[in-house]
Amino acid sequence: xxxxxxxxxIAGLVAARQLGLAGWQxxxxxxxASPRPDGYMMDFFGPxxxxxxxxxxxxxxxxxxYQVEAAEYVDPSxxxxxxxxxxxxxxxxxxxxxxxxxxxxxxxxxxxxxxxPEGQVELRYGVHIQRMELDGVQVRLWAGDxxxxxxxxLLIGADGIHxxxxxxxxGPEQDFLRPLGMRAAAxxxxxxVLNQQLKNRFVLSDTVDRTAGIYGLRDxxxxxxxxxxxxxxAKLGESADRLRRIFAGTGQRVDRLLELCPANxxxxxxxQVVMPCWHHRSVVLIGDAxxxxxxxxxxxxxxxxxxxxxxxxxxxxxxxKEQIPAALAEYERVMRPKISTAQASGRRAANxxxxxxxxxxxxxxxxxxxxKLPGVDRLxxxxxxxxxxx
Numbered sequence: 001x002x003x004x005x006x007x008x009x010i011a012g013l014v015a016a017r018q019l020g021l022a023g024w025q026x027x028x029x030x031x032x033a034s035p036r037p038d039g040y041m042m043d044f045f046g047p048x049x050x051x052x053x054x055x056x057x058x059x060x061x062x063x064x065x066y067q068v069e070a071a072e073y074v075d076p077s078x079x080x081x082x083x084x085x086x087x088x089x090x091x092x093x094x095x096x097x098x099x100x101x102x103x104x105x106x107x108x109x110x111x112x113x114x115x116x117p118e119g120q121v122e123l124r125y126g127v128h129i130q131r132m133e134l135d136g137v138q139v140r141l142w143a144g145d146x147x148x149x150x151x152x153x154l155l156i157g158a159d160g161i162h163x164x165x166x167x168x169x170x171g172p173e174q175d176f177l178r179p180l181g182m183r184a185a186a187x188x189x190x191x192x193v194l195n196q197q198l199k200n201r202f203v204l205s206d207t208v209d210r211t212a213g214i215y216g217l218r219d220x221x222x223x224x225x226x227x228x229x230x231x232x233x234a235k236l237g238e239s240a241d242r243l244r245r246i247f248a249g250t251g252q253r254v255d256r257l258l259e260l261c262p263a264n265x266x267x268x269x270x271x272q273v274v275m276p277c278w279h280h281r282s283v284v285l286i287g288d289a290x291x292x293x294x295x296x297x298x299x300x301x302x303x304x305x306x307x308x309x310x311x312x313x314x315x316x317x318x319x320x321k322e323q324i325p326a327a328l329a330e331y332e333r334v335m336r337p338k339i340s341t342a343q344a345s346g347r348r349a350a351n352x353x354x355x356x357x358x359x360x361x362x363x364x365x366x367x368x369x370x371x372k373l374p375g376v377d378r379l380x381x382x383x384x385x386x387x388x389x390x
Contacts, residue, residue: 048302
């Protein structure tokens with residue numbers, strides 16, 4: 001059996017590993033010329049941890065995790081207005097909460113491919129797919145500059161929120177994309193002085209309609225995570241200039257980061273993907289292509305690993321093309337409840353992450369400050385863990 005996976009992100013790489021271990025021949029095609037260096041930090045716990053432990057991926061992820069001690073909100077003058085202790089969350093989640101940078105997660109998934117027998121998985125970067133077709137129970141792709149035809153028994157779309165596979169076989173993007181009224185940007189810069197100031201903390205701006213999050217990485221680097229409300233009908237213009245304008249006055253640290261902002265950082269709509277079905281004949285979608293939960297849910301990486309593991313389990317015993325539809329239906333049956341919970345969490349986060357007015361800002365401060373009271377800290381943390389880790 002042969003599978004073609006479009007997209008070498010977390011979901012695509014983990015799915016390639018699981019299918020390769022099950023004896024499938026797997027070809028992974030990625031449009032980017034090389035692994036993408038930029039991305040934002042994610043909390044990885046709950047169902048993601050369970051799935052990664054079951055498939056043996058957890059040691060690779062823990063190897064690249066950051067030890068975050070606290071998240072702090074600061075006002076434009078740099079004064080801390082509220083904070084949250086990460087250790088409480090780790091305790092309530094069974095002691096296994098990993099703070100992972102997206103490119104590091106992809107690196108860990110690529111490293112885990114070394115467990116697959118040689119020749120089972122091929123990974124190609126810089127491949128532009130010209131055309132995709134279903135031919136009976138097979139899939140044909142015209143890919144690469146020479147338009148070489150690749151044929152497989154199964155096509156897996158793991159190509160993100162703007163999936164080309166989804167558009168080709170399920171319908172136009174607007175039928176499934178559910179914008180949440182905001183955009184997010186992320187980039188990484190080398191800034192040793194600012195890196196030292198952060199000291200294992202997430203620092204977030206305590207501001208209305210926009211939030212800038214920054215944190216120190218290894219080797220003197222600093223990562224940013226910028227979320228802001230945006231009229232979907234407004235002209236965007238050049239990303240770096242727009243970000244500097246929107247986040248002006250947020251604070252000196254953010255100003256410094258934006259001075260170093262690259263011309264074309266990651267900058268995209270915050271949205272969910274909602275579909276009635278994730279598979280069609282010999283095509284299936286996983287990860288954000290099938291059911292983006294939105295980056296505000298904090299569970300995108302976890303759901304990607306869960307989906308890849310569930311798909312690998314469902315297809316692991318398949319030995320003929322006739323068995324594929326039932327396996328894909330089983331994958332979807334397992335994943336639907338997890339996705340529903342994560343997407344509901346993402347919608348709640350969208351309503352609270354960016355306060356629309358000062359009253360909402362003060363209410364968030366009050367809630368976070370209450371976590372310092374004996375017993376209340378664990379109560380608030382337990383509710384958040386309960387919502388996200390089902």
